Amino acid sequence: MNSEKKPITPSENQTSSSYDQDVSVCEQQKVLITLKTGNRALNCTINTVNKTARNPVIAHLLRTIERFNDRMGNQFGAAITYFSFLSLIPMLMVSFAAAGYILAEHPTLLEDIFAKILSNVSDPTLAATLQNTINIAIQQRTTVGLVGLLIALYSGINWMGNLREAVRAQTRKTWERTEQDKEKIWTKYLRDFVYLTGMLIAIILTLIITSISGSAQSLIIRFLHLESIEWLKPTWHLVGLVISICANYLLFFWIFWRLPYQHPPKKALIRGTLIAAIGFEIIKMIMTYSLPKLVSSPSGAAFGSVLGLMAFFYFFARLTLLCAAWIGTAEYPENQKSSDENTTQ
Numbered sequence: 431m432n433s434e435k436k437p438i439t440p441s442e443n444q445t446s447s448s449y450d451q452d453v454s455v456c457e458q459q460k461v462l463i464t465l466k467t468g469n470r471a472l473n474c475t476i477n478t479v480n481k482t483a484r485n486p487v488i489a490h491l492l493r494t495i496e497r498f499n500d501r502m503g504n505q506f507g508a509a510i511t512y513f514s515f516l517s518l519i520p521m522l523m524v525s526f527a528a529a530g531y532i533l534a535e536h537p538t539l540l541e542d543i544f545a546k547i548l549s550n551v552s553d554p555t556l557a558a559t560l561q562n563t564i565n566i567a568i569q570q571r572t573t574v575g576l577v578g579l580l581i582a583l584y585s586g587i588n589w590m591g592n593l594r595e596a597v598r599a600q601t602r603k604t605w606e607r608t609e610q611d612k613e614k615i616w617t618k619y620l621r622d623f624v625y626l627t628g629m630l631i632a633i634i635l636t637l638i639i640t641s642i643s644g645s646a647q648s649l650i651i652r653f654l655h656l657e658s659i660e661w662l663k664p665t666w667h668l669v670g671l672v673i674s675i676c677a678n679y680l681l682f683f684w685i686f687w688r689l690p691y692q693h694p695p696k697k698a699l700i701r702g703t704l705i706a707a708i709g710f711e712i713i714k715m716i717m718t719y720s721l722p723k724l725v726s727s728p729s730g731a732a733f734g735s736v737l738g739l740m741a742f743f744y745f746f747a748r749l750t751l752l753c754a755a756w757i758g759t760a761e762y763p764e765n766q767k768s769s770d771e772n773t774t775q
Contacts, residue, residue: 493759494752501605503751506596510747513589515740520585523578530571533564540564587619590626593750597689600754625688632684636677643673671711678707685750686757698760706753713745 482488497503533540547560567574599605613621647670683703687693694702717738724734 490756490759490761494756497600497755497759498752501599501755503596503600503748503755506592506599507744507747507751509592510589510596510750511740511744513585513592514743514747517582517585517589518739520578520580520582523574524582526567527571527575527578530568530574534568534571540568583623586626587622590622590629591618593685593747594622594625594689596747596751597685597754598691600751601686601690601694601758602692628688629681629684632681636681639677639680640674643670643677647673674714675707675711678710679703682706682710682750682753686754690754694757695760698757702753702757702760705756706749709749709753710746713742713749717742 483492533543543564544561547557647666651666683699686699686703686706693699721734721738724738
């Protein structure tokens with residue numbers, strides 16, 4: 431039998447090409463729910479959910495949450511919180527040592543402290559114990575300060591190492607560490623020490639900007655005699671809020687630009703850092719209003735400050751890693767071009 435090939439008509443060719451386009455579009459679009467039921471209303475709801483999930487903003491948010499969970503964002507956040515809280519102990523030791531040097535140089539101030547202890551503490555035994563503790567702290571201020579500095583250096587380097595590994599895990603293309611990510615122990619600790627120093631400088635600059643801007647704002651208001659104008663008060667609060675967000679932006683920009691192994695794309699870096707700065711300001715506002723209420727209760731007076739600090743560190747860690755995942759999952763045309771160039775090379 432002679433098998434004759436039928437010529438493809440233009441309509442059939444157009445149908446096949448449109449079918450191929452539909453298949454390619456379906457492959458590119460990620461369907462959130464693939465369930466199909468016999469209920470028409472339920473199917474319409476599922477289609478609406480899938481259509482919403484294909485929105486670029488919603489799709490980016492879903493990719494962020496998926497990467498955060500798949501790459502152990504919760505575990506990294508807990509580790510960062512632990513080392514953040516652990517670093518407070520040596521910082522307190524260094525603070526006590528600094529206070530010991532100040533009291534040793536100013537005996538009158540020490541006498542005033544002892545007088546206040548005797549006047550406020552009714553139990554003589556407890557007052558004597560407090561005085562003895564202060565005297566021992568002053569005598570051993572050098573030892574306490576050196577031990578506190580060493581422990582602070584150890585816990586700070588480990589804190590920075592966990593933060594660096596967490597941010598890199600969220601921003602790199604693959605979850606597994608490559609050969610470029612592996613480094614020697616002494617190189618790792620030296621790099622973390624440099625990063626820790628840089629972050630401390632960024633935090634100090636952030637605090638300086640916030641304090642100077644707040645003082646300058648209040649000075650300008652008093653100089654121009656604008657305290658009595660009620661309708662300007664929201665404007666001044668808004669200006670202070672913007673300045674605080676800009677200071678937060680400086681801190682998070684350093685984190686997301688310096689800690690990843692490769693610098694992220696500019697558009698993703700700028701937008702992700704802005705989200706982190708605004709989110710961090712919201713966390714500070716919530717902690718500012720909620721912590722005094724938490725400490726006001728009898729049980730909160732004993733544990734409220736500790737729980738508040740732990741919550742603050744944990745929210746900071748989660749916000750940082752979520753924004754790092756947001757930056758790592760951003761899809762922009764320039765990102766695709768750069769990845770295509772790296773692939774061809």
